[in-house]
Amino acid sequence: MSDAPKMRYETWRALALWGEEEEAAALEVLRSRSLFRYYGPDLRHRTDAFEAAFCEVTGVAHTVAVSSGTAALTAAMIGLGIPPGAEVIVPGVTFVGSVSAVVAARGVPVFAEVDDSLTLDPAHLEERITGRTWGVMPVHLNNVAADMGPILEVARRHGLRVIEDAAQAAGVSYGGRPVGGLGDAGAFSFQLDKNITAGEGGAVTVSDADVYDRVARYQDQGGQFTTSKGATRGTGDHPPFVGANLRMTELTAAILSAQLPRLVPMCRRLRDVARQVRGETADLPIRWRRLPDEDGSGGDLTLFLDSRLQARALVADLNAAGIPAHTMYQGQPVTANRAVREGRTPWGVEWERPPRLRTSEALLGRSVTIGLGAAMTDEDVDALVIAFRKSYQDITRAQ
Numbered sequence: 371m372s373d374a375p376k377m378r379y380e381t382w383r384a385l386a387l388w389g390e391e392e393e394a395a396a397l398e399v400l401r402s403r404s405l406f407r408y409y410g411p412d413l414r415h416r417t418d419a420f421e422a423a424f425c426e427v428t429g430v431a432h433t434v435a436v437s438s439g440t441a442a443l444t445a446a447m448i449g450l451g452i453p454p455g456a457e458v459i460v461p462g463v464t465f466v467g468s469v470s471a472v473v474a475a476r477g478v479p480v481f482a483e484v485d486d487s488l489t490l491d492p493a494h495l496e497e498r499i500t501g502r503t504w505g506v507m508p509v510h511l512n513n514v515a516a517d518m519g520p521i522l523e524v525a526r527r528h529g530l531r532v533i534e535d536a537a538q539a540a541g542v543s544y545g546g547r548p549v550g551g552l553g554d555a556g557a558f559s560f561q562l563d564k565n566i567t568a569g570e571g572g573a574v575t576v577s578d579a580d581v582y583d584r585v586a587r588y589q590d591q592g593g594q595f596t597t598s599k600g601a602t603r604g605t606g607d608h609p610p611f612v613g614a615n616l617r618m619t620e621l622t623a624a625i626l627s628a629q630l631p632r633l634v635p636m637c638r639r640l641r642d643v644a645r646q647v648r649g650e651t652a653d654l655p656i657r658w659r660r661l662p663d664e665d666g667s668g669g670d671l672t673l674f675l676d677s678r679l680q681a682r683a684l685v686a687d688l689n690a691a692g693i694p695a696h697t698m699y700q701g702q703p704v705t706a707n708r709a710v711r712e713g714r715t716p717w718g719v720e721w722e723r724p725p726r727l728r729t730s731e732a733l734l735g736r737s738v739t740i741g742l743g744a745a746m747t748d749e750d751v752d753a754l755v756i757a758f759r760k761s762y763q764d765i766t767r768a769q
């Protein structure tokens with residue numbers, strides 16, 4: 371048993387709003403006995419419906435539902451035609467799944483620094499481009515979009531494909547446009563911690579019909595069932611290729627669809643909570659993480675302290691006061707992962723030790739992220755402000 375103090379509120383997102391809609395949606399699929407998306411005794415086409423609804427949320431022409439966020443990233447790159455051995459630039463601050471997907475798509479990850487937004491630094495992205503660079507994967511971290519304006523500008527100038535890792539940002543937008551529709555393809559995750567969830571799940575968003583066709587085929591064994599549905603999917607005028615099975619189940623899609631109407635309001639609420647906390651502590655000299663588009667964010671409260679030690683002290687103090695707080699990824703860039711650092715894939719060593727990402731390491735290491743939950747009450751927010759003010763002042767004065 372952990373002796374961690376009990377938190378005043380939960381940090382779940384979709385899970386905090388879980389209701390009868392999920393139960394009814396799941397029961398309907400169970401009773402239909404048709405859990406496979408392409409046929410069954412009484413198929414309800416829940417995966418088709420989820421894809422259509424997700425297009426509405428993201429404003430993108432096509433969605434392909436898949437089994438995970440990593441699967442979505444992999445399928446997106448394969449859909450875009452990544453050549454074997456091609457380099458994809460990934461920010462140093464991300465979940466290892468971004469890297470796994472590049473490996474699964476037979477690419478080679480190259481790592482770039484983040485800036486004070488904790489998302490890809492467009493200037494360092496440009497420095498990392500070589501003749502082998504094929505694509506870039508900006509990561510929208512913790513409900514905050516990467517600075518897509520300058521990133522897209524660099525990518526366009528160098529002819530790079532842009533795959534948005536939107537695993538942590540469903541419902542978030544940048545410049546008034548939802549993430550997932552800003553680059554050449556977007557990838558979402560529906561794992562338990564994400565904005566909508568069925569335990570596992572993912573989605574690829576694309577606007578190009580040919581890319582859509584390739585993604586749809588790849589996730590379905592090269593088109594085992596998609597092509598048998600005739601004109602409903604894809605253009606069908608490409609030579610066949612061998613794919614994989616990354617299909618979503620009807621149960622997953624039904625549960626996700628039940629949550630979709632809550633997604634954007636939930637992001638708005640979390641953004642307003644974050645805004646309120648920043649507003650009510652504006653008299654303190656806090657260095658908040660830069661938000662490239664605060665209006666489109668889905669709620670993030672991350673600040674930088676003077677040192678790792680100070681960050682650790684603030685986390686401990688907040689936790690003791692019942693406020694959920696942590697340093698993302700234990701303060702380590704993804705290149706600190708031993709397999710990533712050593713370039714080890716299931717097929718052997720595929721890249722040389724990446725250079726140390728000193729800026730990313732320094733920023734992430736002295737950052738603290740305060741957890742926000744979708745079911746937070748106004749009283750929870752008031753308690754958070756009081757506890758945070760006190761902890762911040764105690765910790766920064768003490769050192």
Ligand SMILES: *Cc1c(COP(=O)(O)O)cnc(C)c1O
Binds near residue numbers: 509560570
């Ligand atoms: C969760 C996540 C993934 C992977 O999603 P899974 O559904 O767990 O495969 C990829 N990238 C980022 C940034 C994530 O947070």
